[in-house]
Amino acid sequence: MREMIKAKAIELLENGTVNRVLGWKAGEFFYDLTPGIFTSREEIEETFEYSVFSAANLSKYLIAESRKEGKIAVFLKPCDSYSFQQLLKEHRIWRDRVYVVGIACDGMCSMDVIRDKGITGVTAVEEDGENLKLTTLYGDKTIAKADALLERCVHCKSRKVVVFDEMIGENGEEIPDSHRFDMVEKLEAMTPEERFAFWRGELSRCIRCNACRNVCPACSCEKCVFDNDKSGIAQKAAASDFEENNFHIIRAFHVASRCTDCGECSRVCPQNIPLHLLNRKFIRDINELYGEYQAGSDMDTKPPLMNFTTDDCEPSVVYERGGKV
Amino acid sequence: MQVNETFTPTIVAFCCNWCSYAGADLSGTNRLNYPANVKIIRIPCSCRLNPMFILRAFQRGADGVILCGCHPGDCHYTTGNYYARRRMTLLFSMLDFLGIEKERTRVEWVSAAEGAKFAATMNEFVDTVTKLGKNKRLEDLRCAK
Numbered sequence: 271m272r273e274m275i276k277a278k279a280i281e282l283l284e285n286g287t288v289n290r291v292l293g294w295k296a297g298e299f300f301y302d303l304t305p306g307i308f309t310s311r312e313e314i315e316e317t318f319e320y321s322v323f324s325a326a327n328l329s330k331y332l333i334a335e336s337r338k339e340g341k342i343a344v345f346l347k348p349c350d351s352y353s354f355q356q357l358l359k360e361h362r363i364w365r366d367r368v369y370v371v372g373i374a375c376d377g378m379c380s381m382d383v384i385r386d387k388g389i390t391g392v393t394a395v396e397e398d399g400e401n402l403k404l405t406t407l408y409g410d411k412t413i414a415k416a417d418a419l420l421e422r423c424v425h426c427k428s429r430k431v432v433v434f435d436e437m438i439g440e441n442g443e444e445i446p447d448s449h450r451f452d453m454v455e456k457l458e459a460m461t462p463e464e465r466f467a468f469w470r471g472e473l474s475r476c477i478r479c480n481a482c483r484n485v486c487p488a489c490s491c492e493k494c495v496f497d498n499d500k501s502g503i504a505q506k507a508a509a510s511d512f513e514e515n516n517f518h519i520i521r522a523f524h525v526a527s528r529c530t531d532c533g534e535c536s537r538v539c540p541q542n543i544p545l546h547l548l549n550r551k552f553i554r555d556i557n558e559l560y561g562e563y564q565a566g567s568d569m570d571t572k573p574p575l576m577n578f579t580t581d582d583c584e585p586s587v588v589y590e591r592g593g594k595v
Numbered sequence: 596m597q598v599n600e601t602f603t604p605t606i607v608a609f610c611c612n613w614c615s616y617a618g619a620d621l622s623g624t625n626r627l628n629y630p631a632n633v634k635i636i637r638i639p640c641s642c643r644l645n646p647m648f649i650l651r652a653f654q655r656g657a658d659g660v661i662l663c664g665c666h667p668g669d670c671h672y673t674t675g676n677y678y679a680r681r682r683m684t685l686l687f688s689m690l691d692f693l694g695i696e697k698e699r700t701r702v703e704w705v706s707a708a709e710g711a712k713f714a715a716t717m718n719e720f721v722d723t724v725t726k727l728g729k730n731k732r733l734e735d736l737r738c739a740k
C-alpha cells in the first residue's frame with residue numbers, strides 16, 4: 271500500500287495533474303506521522319510515509335491549500351472523505367483545485383493502545399497480514415492488528431470513500447452495526463450523579479491545549495469564540511470547573527450536526543479525554559429526534575441544526591424521557 | 596451568618612422582544628405576581644439565544660435559566676423559534692448527559708396576550724428551582740458572591 275501510494279503521488283506530480291501533494295511524513299517519532307506537503311519526486315521518495323499510523327485526517331488542510339495556485343493531490347481514507355465532503359458542502363474547499371485519491375482502509379493503530387497492552391520501547395512496526403510485527407528494545411513481539419486499533423477504527427462507521435477521483439485498493443461499505451453508540455448508551459443508563467462524577471473525572475484533566483479544536487475539520491471558523499481574550503474563557507489558567515464544562519459543551523455544540531465522527535479530536539487529545547462521547551451524544555440525539563443523519567455522506571441534505579419541521583418535539587422531551595432517548 | 600436562611604434562587608428569563616417580553620409586561624400591568632428574583636433579559640428573538648448565554652448565566656450565579664419565545668408558527672421572524680427549539684432540545688439533553696440537572700433549564704412559549712401564563716410559568720419554575728437548591732454543577736468559584 272505504502273509503495274502504491276508513493277508511486278501515485280510521484281505519477282500525479284510528474285504528469286502535471288497537480289503541482290503538490292498532501293500526504294504524511296514522519297513526525298518526531300515514527301508513530302506520530304503528521305501531514306506534509308510534497309512538491310518533488312525526491313521529497314516523496316525520501317520523506318513520504320504511509321503506515322498504520324497514518325491516522326491524521328488531511329481534509330482540513332485543504333481549506334487553505336485549495337485557495338492557493340494550482341491543483342493539489344490528497345489521500346483520503348474513508349472517514350477523512352466524509353469530512354472532505356462536509357467541507358465541500360459548507361463551501362469551504364474549492365473542489366476543482368483538489369485531486370482526491372481515495373484509499374481503502376482496514377484500520378489505523380495507536381502507540382498508546384500498544385503501550386496499554388504492556389509493550390514498550392517499540393522502535394519499528396511492520397504490518398504482517400492480520401498482525402503487527404513490533405521491534406522493541408526488549409526483543410521482537412507480535413500483536414494482532416485488531417488489538418492495536420484506534421478507538422475510532424474499532425467502531426468504524428464506514429469503510430466507504432464517499433468522494434474520490436480515483437481509488438487505491440477496493441472501496442468498502444458502510445458498517446451499520448459499528449456499535450459506536452454503546453458507551454453513550456451506557457452513560458445514559460447511569461444516574462445524573464454518576465454521570466457528573468464520570469465527566470468531572472474526564473474533563474478535569476483537560477489542559478485547554480485546544481488540539482481537539484485545531485485538528486477538527488468542522489472546527490474551522492476563521493474566528494473562534496474561544497480565542498476571544500475578553501471572554502474570560504480563552505485560557506485554562508486559574509480556571510474553575512465551569513471553564514472545562516463550558517469549553518466542552520460549546521465545542522461539541524458548535525460541531526453538532528456537522529461532525530462526521532471522524533474521531534480526530536479524541537485521537538489527538540494528549541489527556542485521552544473521550545471527546546467522541548460528547549459528539550456521539552449529539553449524533554445519537556439527532557438520529558433519534560430528527561431522523562438518521564450522517565454528516566458528510568452526501569452533498570444535498572441539510573444539517574439538522576440548520577433545518578426544522580413544524581412538528582419537532584419540544585425541549586421538554588428531555589425531561590420526559592429522563593435522559594434516555 | 597444566618598443559619599436558617601431560606602434559599603431564593605436567581606432565575607434568568609430570556610424573553611423574545613415580540614411576544615414573551617410583551618407577555619411579561621402584560622403580567623406586570625395586570626398586577627399579577629411573579630417573584631422578583633426572576634431577572635428578565637430581552638432578546639430580539641428566541642433564536643438569538645446563544646447556548647453560551649445560558650452557560651454564562653449559570654456561571655454568574657443563576658440557579659435556573661428559562662427561555663420564552665413566541666409560540667411555534669408565530670415568530671416575528673417566521674421561523675426563529677423553530678431553530679431555537681432544536682438547539683435547546685439538544686443543549687438540554689447534553690447538560691443532562693453531563694449530569695447537570697436538566698430541571699434548571701426550560702423553554703416555554705408565551706404570547707403577548709398571555710400575561711397570566713407568564714406569571715404562572717415563572718412561579719412554577721421558581722418553585723422547581725427552589726427545590727433543587729443552589730446551582731453547584733455549573734458555578735464558577737471565581738464569580739461566587
Ligand code: SF4
Nearest residue numbers: 348349375377423426
Ligand atoms: S475510522 Fe474507519 S475509515 Fe477511518 S481510519 Fe479507522 S477504519 Fe479507516
Ligand code: SF4
Nearest residue numbers: 486529531532533535
Ligand atoms: S468533533 Fe471530532 S469527530 Fe467530529 S468532526 Fe471534529 S474532529 Fe472529527
Ligand code: SF4
Nearest residue numbers: 476477479480482539
Ligand atoms: S485536546 Fe484534550 S486536553 Fe487539549 S483542549 Fe482538547 S480536550 Fe482539552
Ligand code: FES
Nearest residue numbers: 611640664665670
Ligand atoms: S420573535 Fe419571538 S420567537 Fe422569534
